[in-house]
Amino acid sequence: MIENRKYYIQIIFILVGIIFLTKLFFIQVLDSRYKLAAENNVINKVVEYPYRGLIYDRNMNIMVHNTPVYDIMVVPKEVQVEDTTKFISLFDITEEDFTERIQKAKRYSYIKQSLFYPQLSNEEFAKIQDELVSYQGFYPIARTVRKYPEPVLANGLGYIGEISKRQLTKDTLNYYQSGDFIGISGVEASYEEELRGKRGVKYKLVNVRGIEKGSFNDGAFDTLSVPGNNLVSSIDLPLQKYAEYLMQDKVGSIVAIEPSTGEILAMVSSPSYNPNDLTGRKYSSNFGRLNQDTLKPLFNRPIQAQYRPGSVFKLVQSLIALQEGVVQPSTRIVCNRGIINCHGAHTKEDLHGAIKFSCNPYFYQTFKRIIQQGKEDNMNKDARIGLNLWDDYLHKFGFGRRLGIDIPNEGKGMIPAPTYYDRYYGKDHWNFYTIYSLSIGEGELLTTPLQVANLASILANRGYFIRPHLVKGIDTPDSYLKLDFEKEEVGVNPEHFTTVVDAMAEIVEGTARVARVDGIEICGKTGTVQNKDSYDHSAFMCFAPKETPKIALSVYVENAGWGGGVAAAISGLLVEKYVKGEVSPNRAWVENYVMSKAYLNNL
Incomplete structure (x- = not known):
């Protein structure tokens, strides 16, 4: 027994020796890391x-x-x-x-x-x-x-x-x-x-x-x-530089898109900063300065700022109403200002005229017909069905969700669902009369400038959009990879866009004529975004030319008043710059109007 124990101990020692020799061989011969570490006093890893x-x-x-x-x-x-x-x-x-x-x-x-x-x-x-x-x-x-x-x-x-x-x-x-x-x-x-x-x-x-x-x-x-x-x-550098020039000393944003591809031609967040400030050794001090700036130059307004869409949303209401069959292009509704206030001299317009004059009572009644279609005897439950239907359309238009632009931190905006009103009023304790402010783009609605520019693309394309993006291709040493982005249909028949687009063209010839450019038929819509803290925001959305559009854009200038003022002026200048390559000397007065802030005289 004792003799066997001696052999066991010898075997254990032999096995341990083999293990150590194997490990030593691995360290010295197979694994160069240890050799390099041992020679670290004469070798510099660069x-x-x-x-x-x-x-x-x-x-x-x-x-x-x-x-x-x-x-x-x-x-x-x-x-x-x-x-x-x-x-x-x-x-x-x-x-x-x-x-x-x-x-x-x-x-x-x-x-x-x-x-x-x-x-x-x-x-x-x-x-x-x-x-x-x-x-x-x-x-x-x-x-x-x-x-x-x-x-x-x-x-x-x-x-x-x-x-x-x-x-x-x-x-x-x-x-x-x-x-x-x-x-x-x-x-x-x-x-x-x-x-x-x-x-x-x-x-x-x-x-x-x-x-x-x-x-x-x-x-x-x-x-x-x-x-x-x-x-x-996808950026057009001359257009981007000009757009940033026009937004100097202003707070707001510009988004310009090529409708047929979804490529973003220009994207301005104002105020911004010189990107060279966030490179090099002074990065930390410059970042601290920018981060403390009360005007928030690091805040990416085109994708993060959220505004009430205002009258721009009347175009969406029109398309949903036409698709649902609750109005026709020939449908006339009295401008009853006892129901909701309005502006301009008009009395009983068809859909074309309602868009042209931005008639609030018309879209009040139109929204009511979308929400209350008699699908449920109970008015409150009927409103729930109608609002769910309306929400589904808006989601297809890209509202209330991220469009998926290829940069981070995109905002979703806000489209109120029935559950939203349930929390405030109780389930089935609200109806159309609770939410009618949505009819004219007010109330709880919030949209981003990117979403509104995307709406302009939808109108330009008569019913679809390509996901907006800032990068169109990747250039590798071996090849060029063109990026493909998905096409999304909004669920509205192309023929319904005719009335809306025709009315938009007349708006630029009328109330928004500061955006008018000779030789280019521009289709646009003004928006005056209510702002309880100060003056209203000036907003304008358009695309051009009317046939075979090359550019669609949205412009927001905060605290600048009516949308037919500075926002429309900037839009017209950018359309002319992109389509014609330069702004005509005959329109220098428009640029001066924008840069001198003459529009503030009307506030």
Whole structure:
């Protein structure tokens, strides 16, 4: 028994020896990581950051490119700084700042590289390059930051910034490292995977002073960086620049869409900011300043602001009523101002005239016919059926939901459902007379400027829209990938659009004639958006030309009064700029009216 135990112990020792020998073979021969770690005192791992993809406008004008900078990285274990005063003078930082940066690096890792000082320009790096090699543990890494040759579309393009701890935690593929930059908003965020490329790495032999002596092992462990793919946006850069010019010193938004494709030609959020302010070392201070601005330049109004649609919504009511058969183009309704107030000199219009004169009583009665179709004897229950029907139509038109634009943080707006009124009045304790303000685009209705521009596209296309988007294609080294976006029908027969579109054309020839352009038939609708806190907002929606439309747009100018004023004027100028390529000198007075804010004289 004792003799057998001796053999068991010998077998155990032999097995342990085999395990250790196997592990040692794995470490020394098969796994290069340990070899590299052991030689870390003479090998510098240099991360090669890829060039982020460029962004072009629809005519291949560069909107976003890269400019080189240098990050100074630190490995705390290797740091040797005998003369701290001299070292901190290189970076113009305090001794307390130096200590704090080193401590932050140690908290991240004692043996791994982390960011010590970000984004030195070429000129700044050249001044310290010769001195830096004297300090062990500090390594420069070349990378790039974004540059905007034309400081436009800041809210749409978005910006990049250092990745957060939360984003690192969510990175299940472990692509990113602390100190990496990532798209934070706009196109930069939505197309991050296309734009970022793939980082590479090189192992360099260095002497004790940190001076490179060549590649380690002839580059056997090196990997090349792969540049990101370029994006071709749908933006028309000249139109975008002109639209931003017209919105100077105003609060509001512009969205212009090509109806046949859903491509966004221009998107303005005003006030905005210079996108170059959110690049480079001054990113943090500039972001803080912009974030505290009471006019909210970081707020992307075209997709996030929510307004009552006002009279623009009468076009939707008309189409739903025609599809449901509760009115015909020839249907005449008395303008009974005892029911609801109205404006203009008209008495008993057909549908064409009601749209042209924006007759409130007409659309009061039209909405009543949509909501109360006699499908239920109980008036309250009948209103529930009608409102559900109306909500379904509005959802198809793109209201009360996200359209799916290819940038983040799109708002849904607000379309009240029966459950909404149930919460306030109790189930079956409300009816048409509770909600009639919806008939003229007021009450609880809220829409985004993008949704209203999309409505203009629906009207231009006579019944459908293509999902609005800012990027039309991806340019890879091997090919060009054109992006396809879905077509959505709104459930209204094309023939019903004729009356509505004809009336819109007459509006531009009449009450909104400031939008009129010789040689281009524009179809539009004014909107005066009620605002209890100050003056009403000026809104206008249109498309042009009437046949084979090229552009559809919405314009909102806050606290600017009637929609037939500045919003219509801006719309006409943008249509002319895009369709004709320039604004006629004969219409310089319209541009002056917009830029001088002469429209405020009528408030």
